[in-house]
Amino acid sequence: MACLALGVAGGTVAQPLPLAPDKAFRFEARALNPQTIEVRFSIADGYYLYRDRVHFSVEPAAIATVPALPEGKFKQDPFFGRVETYRGGVQLNIALKDTVPGQKVVVVAESQGCADVGICYPVQMQRITVALPAANVAPTRPGQPKSWLN
Amino acid sequence: MSRYRRWFAALALVVPALLLGIYAAIENRPSRDGAPVLGLTLPDASGKDHALSQYRGKVVVVNFWATWCAPCREEMPEFIRAQSELGARGLQFVGIAVDDADKVERFSKELGLNYPALIGGYGAVELSKTFGNNLAALPFSIILDRKGAVVHTQLGPLKPDQLRAIVGKLL
Secondary structure (H helix, E strand, C coil): CCCCCEECCCCCCCCCCCCCHHHHEEEEEEEEECCEEEEEEEECCCEEEEHHHCEEEEECHHHEECCCCCCCEEEEECCCEEEEEECCEEEEEEEECCCCCCCEEEEEEEECEEECCCEECCCEEEEEEEECCCCCCCCCCCCCCCCCCC | CHHHHHHHHHHHHHHHHHHHHHHHHHHHCCCCECHHHHCCEEEECCCCEEEHHHHCCCEEEEEEECCCCHHHHHHHHHHHHHHHHHHHHCEEEEEEECCCHHHHHHHHHHHCCCCCEEECCCHHHHHHHCCCCCCCCECEEEEECCCCEEEEEEECCCCHHHHHHHHHHHC
């Protein structure tokens, strides 16, 4: 593993700061239609999330069915054994029921990840409020790549 | 003459901005005073309180870590070796775990930790921020000299040679 030598007050040669966790693991959520919310983490190069520490939920919880997370990549960790991680990104569609057009729901993402330079971030909780559309029209996102998952 | 006025006007804008920038940099710089760390009293995994003030006069390496942090676990065997070899000369490691007590206890036993593993919880991350750990990431280490001054802080693992070089000058 590459080592990060970030001397803040010492004589160590300083290297660029790693990214803040919300930049390393960018969380986004959008309504595809009144019954579906797409959630995703876009993960910067050199960073990864542990699959078993990624959780999505919706408030109010009763209206949402959160499916199992997609499979990640397995690696043998000297300390944790076989671990499953996400690099590049992870995306999921959450089905909603009993919603009304224009209703606002809160999507909550819990995650924990690390950087290849040898640091880990504590659990992050991120929340995004999504307004459900009135019609079944999927929003477009300019410049959106067709495939963004590694 | 008007040329000088323009220069003077420019200087009048630039100098205060420069001074403000220097002041802001000073205000935001990581603390060099280790007193907030040495003033801590934290419980170990069994609930027994440990006052870090008992280590005044020693070279203290305070290491913020967690069991879920692989890079943290990676550097700890070297800390154990250094504690064992240099403890008699006045080196003292203190681990502050950003974690649950039961996990810390299990891992400490598994690793044969020979220095205190205190439970800081997620609040410990806030303390580390005052020493420059703005990202609240782990591992993060603070090295204090015998007078309690911060001589080195580091985000990311301390390499064995680097650790020995730093503490070797302080012991």
